[in-house]
Amino acid sequence: xxxxxxxxxxxxxxxxxxxxxxxxxxxxxxxxxxxxxxxxxxxxxxxxxxxxxxxxxxxxxxxxxxxxxxxxxxxxxxxxxxxxxxxxxxxxxxxxxxxxxxxxxxxxxxxxxxxxxxxxxxxxxxxx
Amino acid sequence: xxxxxxxxxxxxxxxxxxxxxxxxxxxxxxxxxxxxxxxxxxxxxxxxxxxxxxxxxxxxxxxxxxxxxxxxxxxxxxxxxxxxxxxxxxxxxxxxxxxxxxxxxxxxxxxxxxxxxxxxxxxxxxxxxxxxxxxxxxxxxxxxxxxxxxxxxxxxxxxxxxxxxxxxxxxxxxxxxxxxxxxxxxxxxxxxxxxxxxxxxxxxxxxxxxxxxxxxxxxxxxxxxxxxxxxxxxxxxxxxxxxxxxxxxxxxxxxxxxxxxxxxxxxxxxxxxxxxxxxxxxxxxxxxxxxxxxxxxxxxxxxxxxxxxxxxxxxxxxxxxxxxxxxxxxxxxxxxxxxxxxxxxxxxxxxxxxxxxxxxxxxxxxxxxxxxxxxxxxxxxxxxxxxxxxxxxxxxxxxxxxxxxx
Numbered sequence: 001x002x003x004x005x006x007x008x009x010x011x012x013x014x015x016x017x018x019x020x021x022x023x024x025x026x027x028x029x030x031x032x033x034x035x036x037x038x039x040x041x042x043x044x045x046x047x048x049x050x051x052x053x054x055x056x057x058x059x060x061x062x063x064x065x066x067x068x069x070x071x072x073x074x075x076x077x078x079x080x081x082x083x084x085x086x087x088x089x090x091x092x093x094x095x096x097x098x099x100x101x102x103x104x105x106x107x108x109x110x111x112x113x114x115x116x117x118x119x120x121x122x123x124x125x126x127x128x
Numbered sequence: 129x130x131x132x133x134x135x136x137x138x139x140x141x142x143x144x145x146x147x148x149x150x151x152x153x154x155x156x157x158x159x160x161x162x163x164x165x166x167x168x169x170x171x172x173x174x175x176x177x178x179x180x181x182x183x184x185x186x187x188x189x190x191x192x193x194x195x196x197x198x199x200x201x202x203x204x205x206x207x208x209x210x211x212x213x214x215x216x217x218x219x220x221x222x223x224x225x226x227x228x229x230x231x232x233x234x235x236x237x238x239x240x241x242x243x244x245x246x247x248x249x250x251x252x253x254x255x256x257x258x259x260x261x262x263x264x265x266x267x268x269x270x271x272x273x274x275x276x277x278x279x280x281x282x283x284x285x286x287x288x289x290x291x292x293x294x295x296x297x298x299x300x301x302x303x304x305x306x307x308x309x310x311x312x313x314x315x316x317x318x319x320x321x322x323x324x325x326x327x328x329x330x331x332x333x334x335x336x337x338x339x340x341x342x343x344x345x346x347x348x349x350x351x352x353x354x355x356x357x358x359x360x361x362x363x364x365x366x367x368x369x370x371x372x373x374x375x376x377x378x379x380x381x382x383x384x385x386x387x388x389x390x391x392x393x394x395x396x397x398x399x400x401x402x403x404x405x406x407x408x409x410x411x412x413x414x415x416x417x418x419x420x421x422x423x424x425x426x427x428x429x430x431x432x433x434x435x436x437x438x439x440x441x442x443x444x445x446x447x448x449x450x451x452x453x454x455x456x457x458x459x460x461x462x463x464x465x466x467x468x469x470x471x472x473x474x475x476x477x478x479x480x481x482x483x484x485x486x487x488x489x490x491x492x493x494x495x496x497x498x499x500x501x502x503x504x505x506x507x508x509x510x511x512x513x514x515x516x517x518x519x520x521x522x523x524x525x526x527x528x529x530x531x532x533x534x
Binding site for chain 1: 303306307308310311312313314315317318319321322325327328332336339342343
């Protein structure tokens with residue numbers, strides 16, 4: 001079972017993401033902020049990190065940086081999901097090592113494609 | 129050396145008196161220029177004379193003149209050299225017009241003088257009062273207009289900078305607003321498609337649709353806030369000031385937030401001072417402000433807390449009414465208080481997500497509404513203990529008294 005850690009400070013968006021990804025057959029843990037995300041990582045390392053960017057305190061880009069500082073986190077694909085229109089954001093997430101960038105609101109198809117695509121980069125890098 | 133102040137003939141036209149510096153080693157020439165200036169009917173001049181280049185330069189650097197009359201042939205130097213040295217010492221030269229006088233003019237000197245920016249170049253030989261006066265009047269007028277133009281350009285530059293700043297603020301505002309609107313939109317869209325895609329069971333379906341509905345209501349609230357801000361900013365906020373009962377406003381606002389208070393088990397009390405005068409205000413707007421402050425107080429107060437509304441005549445100012453909303457909430461750090469009423473400001477520690485609250489425009493709107501009714505909104509807060517949001521309004525009593533006195 002492929003597991004995904006979803007981080008979004010908005011509880012409704014987080015819940016919607018969780019339900020949708022579970023319906024696609026993934027195991028989903030949900031965190032509302034960086035601290036919850038990091039403590040979730042202590043319990044279980046996911047195969048994919050799907051995180052919001054704009055969060056109070058530590059934002060999604062900072063979270064990705066912290067996760068990637070771990071030995072185990074270096075291989076972890078990160079997909080960012082945001083409602084922000086900031087044109088500089090795409091550059092910033094690329095620098096933070098993102099494999100995907102999804103705008104809100106998203107369609108179920110876009111989410112499914114983005115997640116499977118991101119997971120494929122991981123399998124590719126492990127086998128290759 | 130000779131410096132002397134000669135008051136010129138009084139001007140009848142009421143024009144400003146111009147200060148002229150005359151630099152010429154020949155006292156007869158200086159005398160001629162003074163006479164010409166004095167003889168100018170409609171214009172009025174004061175003149176200061178210098179007999180050497182050194183004195184002329186010193187005066188130029190120390191004092192302010194409207195025009196310099198400079199002889200080309202000076203002992204040990206010449207007018208061009210004087211202009212050059214002024215340029216060096218004053219970075220670009222004194223910003224006044226220069227009329228260069230020459231005994232035996234050559235074309236090269238004229239060209240060099242023009243290159244140095246002299247306003248005019250006159251031969252001493254056969255010089256008439258009329259020619260000198262015309263040259264002086266032109267030089268002074270052109271420089272005055274040029275300065276006015278420069279000032280206007282500077283002002284335009286400043287305005288342009290201000291507009292650029294406003295534009296980037298506006299851009300940030302729209303970016304934030306679109307972000308805040310898209311978050312509930314994302315939830316609504318996804319919960320509806322989860323139901324459509326048959327992902328949810330019967331009970332979940334109801335739950336998801338309820339989430340979608342809440343998201344729609346939130347977006348409606350946000351759009352209303354935006355419209356209200358737009359009205360405030362465009363100064364298109366219709367206010368009808370009349371005698372308003374604060375008691376009635378409190379009852380209306382309380383009814384609007386009762387469900388929020390009950391949901392968090394928060395007790396809301398209202399205490400009105402006996403014989404509280406009527407306020408001179410817009411009833412709907414007072415209710416809006418109170419509802420706004422009450423919603424905020426309940427939002428940031430923990431379950432089982434208290435919110436107290438009090439209204440009383442202002443101490444020492446019986447023509448004003450004070451209404452305060454006190455909560456036992458988390459309180460606000462002193463550093464955040466000055467920013468609370470700014471558009472889109474959210475206390476960073478409040479951890480309020482987009483689907484839980486408004487856009488951060490509520491207090492901005494409340495403050496605008498209070499101020500437009502002639503009052504003021506102030507905030508006192510102690511972190512961990514609670515906050516008091518207090519606004520004043522003119523009382524009807526005070527207003528009748530003022531208009532009776534007027």
